[in-house]
Amino acid sequence: MxxxxxxxxxxxxxxxxxxxxxxxxxxxxxxxxxxxxxxxxxxxxxxxxxxxxxxxxxxxxxxxxxxxxxxxxxxxxxxxxxxRKDAIGANLGLFVEENFLSADTIRTRIAAAEPAARIGEWLGSTTNVDRLVDRAANIAARAIEAFDDDQLQRAVDDILAARAAKLDHGNGLAELIDMSRRGQHHEVLVSATCRVAIEYMTDQRATLRRLLGDESPRWVPSIIDDQVFNRLHQAAISAITEIRHDLNHPARRALDRQLDDLKVRLRDDDHLRSKVSTSVENLISHPDVRDFSTRMGRDIRALIVSELTTPDSATRDTATRSVTDFGGQMTSDASLRDRIDASLSTAATKAAEIAGPELASLIESTVARWxxxxxxxxxxxxxxxxxxxxxxxxxxxxxxxxxxxxxxxxxxx
The missing domain is CATH 1.20.1270 (Substrate Binding Domain Of Dnak; Chain:A; Domain 2)
Known part of the structure; x- marks a missing residue:
């Protein structure tokens, strides 16, 4: 040097x-x-x-x-x-550790510095808050953009695989059925399904009539096909309408029994539980699902980056208000400042306990190499x-x- x-x-x-x-x-x-x-x-x-x-x-x-x-x-x-440079290096490292990174020294320095009060005062400036939010948003945006598509795909796959591995799919589906039954949510689904079916049968009447004609023997007159279709079509719509409006309809009660039976089997039938888990794993690993998750991940990434980099975005506005409010609370609330100072003191002390020996060792080894x-x-x-x-x-x-x-x-x- x-x-x-x-x-x-x-x-x-x-x-x-x-x-x-x-x-x-x-x-x-x-x-x-x-x-x-x-x-x-x-x-x-x-x-x-x-x-x-x-x-x-x-x-x-x-x-x-x-x-x-x-x-x-x-x-x-x-x-x-x-x-004696090696001994000097060791003693110097120990001196720095014991006199500069001791718990008492750090606590005394933090108490004297009153960092929470200084932070609150600094955040009281609109310019400072805007600068802080701008820098934090840009750093976050660059960090998110650093993920390429392959990394994003691996991250999504890892998240889905980790979640799938932790979940008990059989019990989870049984709980979902139980919650739906207790809240009568499945009744809403049945009613909605009936409504969609009625609308479809009404809108696609001509298509359904043509399908019946294609399946009917050639020797049957079309007028008879029309009469048969009209009766079947009307009977089907009437039956579905009854199911839709009658919450105590036998079909609904039969569905309830089927759901209750399925709920019990999902909890007790190991074979069924295994089939459910396999189906979920196959679904997660299916190429279409993976492509969808990747596209969704890219879209979410682009949306987040756009929110972070647009100066007047809702995300930035929310962050600015939150930081400003937090600064105001730090200025006005003495107990909050005390808690923050105490937390900083504890964190700094623990960091010093970890870094102190490492720093002393670094000083000793560096001097030893000279x-x-x-x-x-x-x-x-x-x-x-x-x-x-x-x-x-x-x-x-x-x-x-x-x-x-x-x-x-x-x-x-």
Missing amino acids: TEPADTSNGLQTMRRRASGLLVVAVVVYIIARTQQDSSTVWGYVRATAEAAMVGGVADWFAVTALFRHPLGIPIPHTAIVAT DGAETADRIEQQVGRDLQFIRINGTIVGGLVGLSIHTVGEVFL
Whole structure:
């Protein structure tokens, strides 16, 4: 990884300054040594420079030992970053997990942030709501459009197969019959069927007469066929009309008995139940049904995408009103805000419990893959400039300490 030029230049500049200050201390010390017999003042100067050199060299060693062996000499416990980067990575990961992703830290941060109040305030702006709905709708539309026809067919097949596998078709059909019987819904169906049959027989009278003529022997006169047809046609319509209007008609009661018998068999007859299940499975897997389900899926997909992408669609209007109302409730209802904050806190805490060890492991494994020398160089580029101030301060503080000790010795001892 290439380090920014200003970071590298800043490190080099501060390193030259710290080294330059140490050189100044050395030069001053040499001069003071040559002049210390001429005046007592030079004794103070020599002591100051001498201690400054000691402090500067000691801190140079300490700073350098973090990243490399001083003067290239493999002194024990030097080049700490390069030789202990794996342990540093593990400790860094653990530090992040324990101090940034702990449950107490997350709960405290969420409580201080009051996210529900902020969300409610943000949703109070019509512009924000429109932008949110627009982005969410477009994302949903793109996600739906990403399904091609094959994926859609597989999805529909999987849904139908899953539903079919879970259902007890025999019991389901028996329950349907039972519900129809209790609610008398089948009576409505019988009446409607009778009405349709009467309308059909009336509208198709000529067709039915022709069919009778085709089946009648050639030697039977047509006038007799007409009389027979008229009587049969009228008798059939009359019989169906009676069934339609008489809810207690024997035919209806016979149908009730047949339905009750079928209901019992659907629950108790394993052979019939198996036949029903097989029929349902065959129906679901039939090519025509699959084609119909695919076409229906495509139509539904196109309708949903159109609703999502049309700015003034009913779906978008409903979503906008719902989001706006929700934002208003969050602003006005303190208990709702508390519940939302609590839910967010719980969710974030659980997520941290799961992600924390993973993040720590990621940090540890990432650092472990780095080259030791490269790792030391990266870290030095980032913090080395500030560490050079330690060298400068060590030189200055060392000089002041040396001056203080020399002064105490001269004055009091």
